[in-house]
Amino acid sequence: MTIEQFLEEQNKAIRELHINSAEASWMAATTGDDVWNTKSAEADTAYNVYFSNGERFEEVKKYLKQTTDPVQKRQLELLYSNMLENQLPEDKLKEMVQLSTELVGVFNTFRATLDGKQVSENDVRQILIKSNDLELREQAWHASKQIAVEIEEKLLTLVKKRNEAASSLGFDNFHQMSFATQELDREEIFSIFTKLKELSDEPFRQVKQELDEELAERFGIKIEELRPWHYADPFFQEAPPSKELDLDPFYDGKNLEELTTQTFTKMGMDITDMLEKSDLYPREKKNQHAFCTDIDRDGDVRVLSNNVPSDYWSNTMLHEYGHAVYFKYIDRSLPFLLRSPAHILTTEAIAMLYGRFGKNPEWLQQFLGLDQEQVNELRPVIDKSLRRQMLIAGRWIMTFVFFERELYENPDQDLNTLWWKIVNEVQFLTPPENQDYPHWAAKIHFTLAPVYYQNYLLGELTTSQLQRYIEENISKDLFTEKVGEFLLNDFFKPGALYNWNEKIERATGEKLNPQHFVDQFVTVK
Numbered sequence: 001m002t003i004e005q006f007l008e009e010q011n012k013a014i015r016e017l018h019i020n021s022a023e024a025s026w027m028a029a030t031t032g033d034d035v036w037n038t039k040s041a042e043a044d045t046a047y048n049v050y051f052s053n054g055e056r057f058e059e060v061k062k063y064l065k066q067t068t069d070p071v072q073k074r075q076l077e078l079l080y081s082n083m084l085e086n087q088l089p090e091d092k093l094k095e096m097v098q099l100s101t102e103l104v105g106v107f108n109t110f111r112a113t114l115d116g117k118q119v120s121e122n123d124v125r126q127i128l129i130k131s132n133d134l135e136l137r138e139q140a141w142h143a144s145k146q147i148a149v150e151i152e153e154k155l156l157t158l159v160k161k162r163n164e165a166a167s168s169l170g171f172d173n174f175h176q177m178s179f180a181t182q183e184l185d186r187e188e189i190f191s192i193f194t195k196l197k198e199l200s201d202e203p204f205r206q207v208k209q210e211l212d213e214e215l216a217e218r219f220g221i222k223i224e225e226l227r228p229w230h231y232a233d234p235f236f237q238e239a240p241p242s243k244e245l246d247l248d249p250f251y252d253g254k255n256l257e258e259l260t261t262q263t264f265t266k267m268g269m270d271i272t273d274m275l276e277k278s279d280l281y282p283r284e285k286k287n288q289h290a291f292c293t294d295i296d297r298d299g300d301v302r303v304l305s306n307n308v309p310s311d312y313w314s315n316t317m318l319h320e321y322g323h324a325v326y327f328k329y330i331d332r333s334l335p336f337l338l339r340s341p342a343h344i345l346t347t348e349a350i351a352m353l354y355g356r357f358g359k360n361p362e363w364l365q366q367f368l369g370l371d372q373e374q375v376n377e378l379r380p381v382i383d384k385s386l387r388r389q390m391l392i393a394g395r396w397i398m399t400f401v402f403f404e405r406e407l408y409e410n411p412d413q414d415l416n417t418l419w420w421k422i423v424n425e426v427q428f429l430t431p432p433e434n435q436d437y438p439h440w441a442a443k444i445h446f447t448l449a450p451v452y453y454q455n456y457l458l459g460e461l462t463t464s465q466l467q468r469y470i471e472e473n474i475s476k477d478l479f480t481e482k483v484g485e486f487l488l489n490d491f492f493k494p495g496a497l498y499n500w501n502e503k504i505e506r507a508t509g510e511k512l513n514p515q516h517f518v519d520q521f522v523t524v525k
Contacts (some may be wrong), residue, residue, distance in 0.1 A: 032285030142230030267484030348459030
């Protein structure tokens, strides 16, 4: 068999497996039905089993040595990475997929109980954002962690099984293997994050001190009495709303679908076809989060969201349709294997670029209809808010990433205490009295997207680099067809034709450089 024939065969088979998996996963998330959870597990298993074929893996390695054609080579490199982590017995693969699917099913359908009543994540979020009832806040925060007890035991079993699988393939643990198969240099990435932590320690300390003073005043307590439930997010991954800045009233009576459509239209991108196939409003048994999925890499792109008119869900829509336009506008003449983003971090970067628009004064003026006087008044407050948000989000991502590394290094250690130690050291939060509780396990990403979270911070770094390049070389005004054209041609169209860092260099003239993020958000101006 020639390399051409081999790759044609792989592209055809993997396309079918991908579509089956994506459709079943979508149905599971939108219905919460056990039937679809089972079908999703079966489709994922079939996908993984295909990549576990040892003979096929040997062929990939053989052809990689033979070809000098860059398009062939890139397809084979991606096949190699996908197959490496799946070189396991079929029963082991099935076991891990089944366990993971069960846990995701719990997350999809679980509703916390507060004061004897079931509450959604949106309900908890609103209490933590709006309420000044300290007892209710504390109860709501604890309610947001109830799911942790439901899934902790199975999650730790899954972590150990992932480690066993990685060990059988010659890696120290699953975390190390995941970095290798994602084409990430683990040492380099953690070095970047550690340096970022050091650079942002003092700026973050100042920002958090300001926040704490505001919160202490709002709640009528001393700063040292502040605990995790006094912040606006259960994991302190977002900045509490500033008393000077509440954008929610501007969304009263607004249609988030229209706002999102208008934003992309202004940049020469059409999302109406993807809106029609999406599932955007909350209901029972539906996944309460938000995500974007490319069903067939041929135009069937869908977003799941749980919209209510608010700043939060508007930003979420912009973020998710950032993913969507990337998927949609990849060159469809590329082989199926290359018809995807260069890396998770590059699609996160685009989603984050659009997500940041919600805190862009020009966007608020153009799309939400604020007048010039309001924009001038809000600009310094928004700049301060965005800096706060980036510092807080950055520190949260570091917390998650540093903990996840330790989780896979030794899942038998006292993880509950370790969690609060890292939270305290990185996020500067005072732990609750009872630390002997798996608060960490309430975060769905440990289950659903293992060793993924580093890509969020790498995405933010890439976003800052892209934004600076655009503003200096394309247009100061981001909402133009010229900017859209640059993104379409230089970032979306090539798909996975290039390694992620080569993609960034081709688009911006340099490889990933964290200095742009530091200049934008960390350095006090």
